[in-house]
Amino acid sequence: MTAAVSLQGVSRHFGIIKAMDEVNLEIASGEFFAMLGPSGSGKTTCLRVIAGFEQPTHGHIEIFGENATGVPPYRRNVNTVFQDYALFPHLNVLDNVAYSLMLKKAPRAERHKAAEAALDMVKLAGYGTRRPSELSGGQRQRVALARALVNRPKVLLLDEPLGALDLKLRESMQEELKSLQKALGITFIFVTHDQGEALSMADRVAVFSGGRVMQVGTPEEIYSKPNSRFVADFVGSSNILNPDQVSTLTGERRWGSLRSEAVRLAPEAGSALAGTVTTKNYLGATTRLGIDIGGGSIHALVPSGQELPDIGARTGVAFERSALHLMETEQ
Amino acid sequence: MTTTALAITERRPGLLGWLSDQFWRHPGMFVLLLLTPPLLWLGIVYIGSLLALLFQSFFAIDEFSGIVDYSTLTLKSYAELLRPANLDIIVRTVVMSALVTLASAVIAFPIAYMAARYVRGKWKALFYLGIMLPLWSSYLVKIYAWKLILAKEGILTWVFESLHIGFVLDGILAIPVIGGNSLSVSYIGTFLVFVYVWMPFMILPIQASLERVPVNLIDASSDLGATPQQTFRKVIFPLALPGIIAGSIFTFSLTLGDYIIPQIIGSSRLFIGQAVYAQQGTAGNIPLAAAFTVVPIVIMGLYLWMAKRQGAFDAL
Ligand SMILES: Nc1ncnc2c1ncn2[C@@H]1O[C@H](COP(=O)(O)OP(=O)(O)O)[C@@H](O)[C@H]1O
Numbered sequence: 286m287t288a289a290v291s292l293q294g295v296s297r298h299f300g301i302i303k304a305m306d307e308v309n310l311e312i313a314s315g316e317f318f319a320m321l322g323p324s325g326s327g328k329t330t331c332l333r334v335i336a337g338f339e340q341p342t343h344g345h346i347e348i349f350g351e352n353a354t355g356v357p358p359y360r361r362n363v364n365t366v367f368q369d370y371a372l373f374p375h376l377n378v379l380d381n382v383a384y385s386l387m388l389k390k391a392p393r394a395e396r397h398k399a400a401e402a403a404l405d406m407v408k409l410a411g412y413g414t415r416r417p418s419e420l421s422g423g424q425r426q427r428v429a430l431a432r433a434l435v436n437r438p439k440v441l442l443l444d445e446p447l448g449a450l451d452l453k454l455r456e457s458m459q460e461e462l463k464s465l466q467k468a469l470g471i472t473f474i475f476v477t478h479d480q481g482e483a484l485s486m487a488d489r490v491a492v493f494s495g496g497r498v499m500q501v502g503t504p505e506e507i508y509s510k511p512n513s514r515f516v517a518d519f520v521g522s523s524n525i526l527n528p529d530q531v532s533t534l535t536g537e538r539r540w541g542s543l544r545s546e547a548v549r550l551a552p553e554a555g556s557a558l559a560g561t562v563t564t565k566n567y568l569g570a571t572t573r574l575g576i577d578i579g580g581g582s583i584h585a586l587v588p589s590g591q592e593l594p595d596i597g598a599r600t601g602v603a604f605e606r607s608a609l610h611l612m613e614t615e616q
Numbered sequence: 617m618t619t620t621a622l623a624i625t626e627r628r629p630g631l632l633g634w635l636s637d638q639f640w641r642h643p644g645m646f647v648l649l650l651l652t653p654p655l656l657w658l659g660i661v662y663i664g665s666l667l668a669l670l671f672q673s674f675f676a677i678d679e680f681s682g683i684v685d686y687s688t689l690t691l692k693s694y695a696e697l698l699r700p701a702n703l704d705i706i707v708r709t710v711v712m713s714a715l716v717t718l719a720s721a722v723i724a725f726p727i728a729y730m731a732a733r734y735v736r737g738k739w740k741a742l743f744y745l746g747i748m749l750p751l752w753s754s755y756l757v758k759i760y761a762w763k764l765i766l767a768k769e770g771i772l773t774w775v776f777e778s779l780h781i782g783f784v785l786d787g788i789l790a791i792p793v794i795g796g797n798s799l800s801v802s803y804i805g806t807f808l809v810f811v812y813v814w815m816p817f818m819i820l821p822i823q824a825s826l827e828r829v830p831v832n833l834i835d836a837s838s839d840l841g842a843t844p845q846q847t848f849r850k851v852i853f854p855l856a857l858p859g860i861i862a863g864s865i866f867t868f869s870l871t872l873g874d875y876i877i878p879q880i881i882g883s884s885r886l887f888i889g890q891a892v893y894a895q896q897g898t899a900g901n902i903p904l905a906a907a908f909t910v911v912p913i914v915i916m917g918l919y920l921w922m923a924k925r926q927g928a929f930d931a932l
């Protein structure tokens with residue numbers, strides 16, 4: 286099956302800044318794909334290259350098997366939900382949503398009907414006559430979504446669409462986006478810097494850093510088998526063990542990652558690793574302990590209800606050998 | 617000894633300290649204070665003199681003695697305006713103003729667009745300088761300079777002849793009504809100088825309005841399938857329209873009221889400004905001069921009303 290979007294060795298340089306550097310990605314049709322990375326890692330640039338606003342400096346892009354290199358945005362059947370919505374201020378909500386149909390010279394009644402349906406889909410039926418300036422951030426977000434979906438694009442690009450929303454709204458929008466994507470079967474490419482959002486929503490995640498793709502995989506793979514210290518660090522509150530510590534445990538000199546929830550407290554005697562408790566954060570269901578093991582610290586998530594050592598007390602730590610993941614790369 | 621910081625610092629000494637606290641507590645008072653002088657100016661000096669002008673136009677003048685009769689109000693001056701000779705003046709001025717406005721907008725738009733979209737940093741400063749520079753020199757000097765450029769023995773004729781295309785100029789001058797003996801005594805000349813002199817007043821508002829169009833709206837439009845031409849028609853132009861209207865208010869009203877340019881460059885046929893000048897000066901007919909002055913005000917009012925009805929200010 287042809288990939289929805291295929292990037293082959295794509296780079297986009299701005300002078301000396303390598304916003305995208307040798308990116309290879311294959312995004313399957315109907316997939317919910319997340320691009321995750323810190324601010325400035327090149328996610329937006331990657332999205333803009335797929336949308337056609339930026340031309341790659343090197344490399345090749347295909348959309349559903351068709352060459353998209355050098356094709357202007359208005360000829361790509363790919364629509365974008367912009368980070369700041371980019372609604373047209375001089376048009377009302379209905380005309381904003383119907384914009385792409387108006388360009389195609391669809392009859393007025395027909396395009397209004399389609400726009401109404403799209404507004405209905407994002408739960409904004411009846412808001413058609415309002416101006417974008419009369420809507421809240423969450424409502425504008427939905428209008429932008431309806432506008433991008435009314436045309437049934439082959440691929441929908443979303444650039445941090447939930448970034449500006451408050452927590453409650455963000456959670457409900459996450460679920461809505463997910464079910465919308467399932468219902469429509471459109472390929473969604475979703476940019477976020479929030480690892481929780483990426484892991485909970487996406488079928489697959491690409492982790493970006495410094496314009497490069499560090500790792501691509503399912504949320505489980507990214508979370509439990511990070512291939513580099515960067516991914517382990519960015520994707521979750523993982524403990525990173527240096528080659529010295531790992532070699533005392535396994536004999537192999539490699540960097541290792543260890544999930545906090547896999548770490549148990551144990552008597553100091555008989556534990557391979559031990560240290561002094563330095564921090565204690567109550568998180569509700571668990572408590573997060575920071576333990577200084579000399580040459581680094583380890584975090585342990587201890588279920589509530591269990592007895593906890595005081596700060597300054599010594600404790601041993603234990604974990605299943607299988608919980609310790611050895612990373613492939615040197616960094 | 618250690619000094620302890622107070623949780624609340626003391627009021628600054630003197631009247632100013634007291635005032636700033638008062639203004640903070642009653643922001644409305646501050647606004648009122650700021651607004652009073654301009655409101656007085658606008659209300660009394662500006663609107664007041666406009667109303668006085670309006671009144672003048674309703675008085676009658678004794679045709680023999682030339683004395684204004686302040687005792688009765690009449691519409692005689694307005695009836696006077698409708699005499700063919702005066703109507704001619706009005707139509708001539710309005711047509712000229714409309715053409716000057718149209719031409720200014722057509723020329724200014726690409727310049728403003730370039731400046732707003734593509735010019736950055738020190739080039740932008742240079743752009744502003746280039747636009748404003750002509751405004752720094754005297755209006756009269758510029759007009760006389762143009763008279764020399766456009767005159768029969770002027771640079772323009774010389775350029776056309778050096779390029780062996782003198783016949784083009786002759787052809788243009790041979791056009792009835794707008795042509796003439798030379799550009800400096802034709803309507804074309806008046807038109808060219810009007811367009812030149814008011815150009816900054818068109819470029820700057822258009823540029824300001826284009827500057828405020830976020831780039832991502834253009835991206836969004838193209839993302840949704842609009843060709844660059846469609847994006848221009850459906851997004852950029854509507855959003856720049858308030859700027860174009862603002863610019864056209866300047867060029868249109870400035871042309872409607874100007875009496876110097878058509879006097880120096882043109883075919884000695886009168887424009888409204890010149891008629892006002894003549895009526896209140898040599899002819900001493902203040903009521904008719906006032907009635908003439910009301911014409912541009914009414915026309916501008918109509919123009920703005922129409923622009924508003926067309927939705928020109930929806931993007932404000
Ligand atoms: N038009 C541009 N000109 C110059 N540098 C740019 C441009 N767009 C992005 N960059 C740079 O490219 C890098 C990646 O940016 P971006 O793709 O926006 O990252 P992200 O979306 O992950 O925050 C940043 O260092 C940014 O400054």
Ligand SMILES: [Mg+2]
Binds near residue numbers: 328329
């Ligand atoms: Mg971004």
